[in-house]
Amino acid sequence: MKELDADEFKRLGHIAVELAAEHIYSMRDRPVFTPMTAGERSAILNSALPESGLLPSRVLDFVRDHVLTHPMGNGHPRFFGWANSSPSSMGVLSEFLAAAMNPSCAGGDHAAIYLERCVVRWLMELTRFPVQGSQGLLVSGGSMAALICLAAARQRALSRAGCDVRELGMSGTPPLVMYMSDQGHSSLLKAAGLLGIGHANVRVIPTGKDFRMDVDRLDAVITQDRKAGLTALCVCASAGTMNTGTLDPLRAIAEVCMRQQVWFHIDGALGGMAALDSSLPELSAMALSDSLSLDPHKWLGVPIECGVAMVRDQKRLRETFSLVPFDARLEAAEAQNWPAWFSEYGLEQTRGFRALKLWATLAHLGTEGLRLRIAQHRALARSLAASIAAEPALELLNQPELAIVCFRYVRIPEPSELRLRVFNQALAAQLQAEGEVFLTGVDLRPGCYALRVSIMHHATRSTDVTAMMSTLLKTAARLNEAAFSAM
Numbered sequence: 001m002k003e004l005d006a007d008e009f010k011r012l013g014h015i016a017v018e019l020a021a022e023h024i025y026s027m028r029d030r031p032v033f034t035p036m037t038a039g040e041r042s043a044i045l046n047s048a049l050p051e052s053g054l055l056p057s058r059v060l061d062f063v064r065d066h067v068l069t070h071p072m073g074n075g076h077p078r079f080f081g082w083a084n085s086s087p088s089s090m091g092v093l094s095e096f097l098a099a100a101m102n103p104s105c106a107g108g109d110h111a112a113i114y115l116e117r118c119v120v121r122w123l124m125e126l127t128r129f130p131v132q133g134s135q136g137l138l139v140s141g142g143s144m145a146a147l148i149c150l151a152a153a154r155q156r157a158l159s160r161a162g163c164d165v166r167e168l169g170m171s172g173t174p175p176l177v178m179y180m181s182d183q184g185h186s187s188l189l190k191a192a193g194l195l196g197i198g199h200a201n202v203r204v205i206p207t208g209k210d211f212r213m214d215v216d217r218l219d220a221v222i223t224q225d226r227k228a229g230l231t232a233l234c235v236c237a238s239a240g241t242m243n244t245g246t247l248d249p250l251r252a253i254a255e256v257c258m259r260q261q262v263w264f265h266i267d268g269a270l271g272g273m274a275a276l277d278s279s280l281p282e283l284s285a286m287a288l289s290d291s292l293s294l295d296p297h298k299w300l301g302v303p304i305e306c307g308v309a310m311v312r313d314q315k316r317l318r319e320t321f322s323l324v325p326f327d328a329r330l331e332a333a334e335a336q337n338w339p340a341w342f343s344e345y346g347l348e349q350t351r352g353f354r355a356l357k358l359w360a361t362l363a364h365l366g367t368e369g370l371r372l373r374i375a376q377h378r379a380l381a382r383s384l385a386a387s388i389a390a391e392p393a394l395e396l397l398n399q400p401e402l403a404i405v406c407f408r409y410v411r412i413p414e415p416s417e418l419r420l421r422v423f424n425q426a427l428a429a430q431l432q433a434e435g436e437v438f439l440t441g442v443d444l445r446p447g448c449y450a451l452r453v454s455i456m457h458h459a460t461r462s463t464d465v466t467a468m469m470s471t472l473l474k475t476a477a478r479l480n481e482a483a484f485s486a487m
């Protein structure tokens with residue numbers, strides 16, 4: 001089979017490192033985002049598989065000329081879209097080394113397995129999730145982490161009801177209900193669909209003006225469902241909602257779950273990493289959850305894909321996924337003195353070496369570096385919110401708790417909800433296309449569309465946030481003018 005020899009590997013490796021360095025370190029001098037032309041899309045979409053294979057240097061040329069030229073934008077310090085951060089430099093380098101080793105992390109007795117256990121423990125300690133008796137594993141992202149956690153919750157609920165869901169499926173099982181707030185992430189809904197709970201059996205608990213789950217309502221709905229003979233599967237709370245980065249009242253929800261004997265899952269994809277910040281005491285309630293999902297590929301900047309699923313009861317997670325009979329597992333582990341295989345705790349058999357990029361990022365940052373990054377981003381968000389509140393053309397729509405600020409431009413003629421939506425959507429699209437800054441929008445409430453700034457890039461400074469504000473105001477004024485003159 002055609003492969004590189006060692007000298008060629010090194011020569012091309014240097015070129016690849018140069019390309020990566022150029023890409024990462026000259027980002028500020030380029031537009032945040034450049035829309036692709038039809039020709040540029042087609043050059044990739046319609047390229048044919050070469051019959052005799054390209055020269056390796058031509059492969060890198062193609063990447064340089066057609067791929068690196070059109071990034072998503074999240075490597076840029078003025079990218080404020082969705083929940084996508086810049087990649088950590090140590091993460092980028094270790095992705096390369098992980099690929100060079102290319103182990104399967106299903107299990108076994110090799111360094112990658114121990115590194116994954118180490119880094120999962122670090123994150124448990126960081127979030128105060130119990131280490132003893134629990135189990136965590138790396139997955140592709142927050143959605144997969146939630147699915148793994150909720151599968152374990154379903155396993156507990158149904159085995160308590162005397163049902164063997166793995167053997168017999170969902171037929172004949174008692175009806176299950178799950179609880180999340182109207183600000184909960186769509187991945188929880190997807191998990192409910194996949195696990196046979198059904199979207200119709202997801203109780204959407206309203207949030208107050210502060211976007212936090214109404215805990216009294218939660219308690220009342222669970223009680224009502226119980227009386228109706230339904231089985232309460234789990235409550236999914238947010239340690240940082242996608243829309244506004246709001247923390248649900250986690251401690252109060254934990255108390256409800258304990259009293260009502262319901263599995264308590266926390267979606268910490270967005271804000272779980274902020275546990276180090278002592279000014280966010282609500283996050284200490286992650287210690288009380290039955291399961292926790294995290295997303296180091298968000299705020300921590302670990303190269304995508306990297307999510308973490310943690311389940312307090314290791315045995316429950318194993319019984320959800322393992323196909324190895326209990327006695328055989330014990331014998332195998334004792335005979336070889338190996339840790340149990342990760343593939344017994346999740347969906348994937350052949351698993352990538354995600355641990356190295358996560359380990360390298362955390363080891364390099366240290367807790368101090370992470371604490372500082374979170375504090376800086378939160379401070380930038382607070383100061384942006386203050387500038388928005390002071391600007392009459394803008395309406396501030398949330399008080400940022402983490403590093404997400406929602407607002408809208410309101411100085412338009414006859415500003416109905418519909419007209420505000422149309423104008424602000426056009427504003428976001430215009431800003432994205434012009435490439436000075438990148439932000440996205442969100443439906444905060446039915447009918448209420450907001451522009452959303454998420455600060456996650458390690459190099460974003462107050463000058464970037466100020467530049468974003470001034471570009472936005474100028475672009476909005478221009479759009480307004482164009483709309484007027486068209487009337």
Ligand SMILES: Cc1ncc(COP(=O)(O)O)c(C=O)c1O
Pocket residue numbers: 083140141142143144185187238240241242267269270295307
């Ligand atoms: C709060 C929250 N939970 C879960 C997810 C899903 O995570 P992922 O996109 O990594 O699957 C997201 C993604 O943005 C999120 O913001």
